[in-house]
Amino acid sequence: MDTGNVQPVGHRRGRFTLAAVAGILTLTAAATVTAALTGREPPSPRPATAASSTGTAPEQPSRPGDLTSGPLMASSPPVRVSIPSLKVAASTVPLGLQANGAMQVPDSAIDVGWFTKAPAPGALGPAVLAGHVSWKGKRGSFFDLGRLGAGDGITVLREDGSTAMFTVTEVQQHPKDRFPTEQVYGPTDHAALRLITCGGEFDEVTQHYRDNVVVYARLAHTHPA
Numbered sequence: 390m391d392t393g394n395v396q397p398v399g400h401r402r403g404r405f406t407l408a409a410v411a412g413i414l415t416l417t418a419a420a421t422v423t424a425a426l427t428g429r430e431p432p433s434p435r436p437a438t439a440a441s442s443t444g445t446a447p448e449q450p451s452r453p454g455d456l457t458s459g460p461l462m463a464s465s466p467p468v469r470v471s472i473p474s475l476k477v478a479a480s481t482v483p484l485g486l487q488a489n490g491a492m493q494v495p496d497s498a499i500d501v502g503w504f505t506k507a508p509a510p511g512a513l514g515p516a517v518l519a520g521h522v523s524w525k526g527k528r529g530s531f532f533d534l535g536r537l538g539a540g541d542g543i544t545v546l547r548e549d550g551s552t553a554m555f556t557v558t559e560v561q562q563h564p565k566d567r568f569p570t571e572q573v574y575g576p577t578d579h580a581a582l583r584l585i586t587c588g589g590e591f592d593e594v595t596q597h598y599r600d601n602v603v604v605y606a607r608l609a610h611t612h613p614a
Contacts, residue, residue: 458579459580459607459609460610461579461608462509464511464512465511465547465548466481466483467509467510467545467546467547468481468547468548470518470543470544470545470546471543471544472537473542474536474537474541475534475537477531479500481500481502481503481545482500483503484503485504494519494521495519498523498524498525498527498529499530500520501518501519501520502518502520503516504517504518508580510547510555510582510608511545511611512580513578514577515573515574515575515576515577516545517573518582518584518585519584520585520586522534522588522598529586531584534560534584534602535562540556540557541556542555542609543556543557543582543604551612551613552611553580554610554611554612555582555606555607555608555609556606556607557604558605559604560602560603560605561605562589562601563601564589564600565599565600569603572603572605579607580608581605581606582606583604583606584603585601585603585604587602
C-alpha cells in the first residue's frame with residue numbers, strides 16, 4: 390500500500406488540503422488514499438473499470454450565500470455501507486492520518502474507510518469513502534465499483550441509527566497522476582458522497598493499478614433513527 394508521503398498544510402472552506410513533499414502535486418488529504426487502494430497482486434478475473442472516464446464535474450462548488458440544495462442530516466459517523474446493485478454490504482472504519490502525515494487505509498479487504506477529516510455522509514459537503522479492489526490476495530468490497538451507473542443507489546447506516554440514501558450521478562476513471570482533486574473534495578451546496586478505489590490496468594512493475602475510479606453521488610432520501 391503506497392499512501393504517498395504528504396504533510397498537512399492547511400484547512401480552507403471545509404477542505405483539508407495537503408501538498409506533496411516533492412512539490413509535484415497538490416492533493417487533499419483523502420486523495421492520498423487513492424494511490425493505495427489495492428493489494429500487492431491483481432484480483433481475478435478483472436480490475437474495476439469506470440462507466441465514464443470523461444466529463445465535467447458532476448457538482449459545482451458552492452459560493453458564499455448559496456442556499457443548500459436537497460435534504461441534509463446532522464453529522465453522525467457512518468457504520469455500514471451497502472450497494473444493492475453490486476451486492477456489497479460492508480462495515481465502515483474511520484480513516485485519519487498516520488504519524489508521518491500519510492493517509493490511513495482500511496486494513497482488510499472487506500472494510501470500507503471513512504475519511505474523518507471530510508463531512509459525515511448525509512451532512513453538507515462531500516463525504517469520502519475508500520475501499521480496496523484487492524487486499525492481500527482477497528477480493529475487496531469495491532472490486533466492482535466501476536460497474537455502477539447513474540441512478541444506482543448507495544445506502545449508509547449511521548451511528549445515530551439514521552440512514553442516508555444516495556443516488557449515483559456519475560462514475561469517472563482517471564490516471565492517478567491526474568486525479569480531479571477539486572471535483573472530488575471541493576465544497577458542495579448539498580450532501581454529497583464520493584466512493585474511491587483503484588481501477589484500470591494493473592502495473593506488474595509497480596504492483597499497483599494505474600487509475601482511480603471515483604463514484605459521485607448525492608443524498609436523495611433519509612430515514613430518521
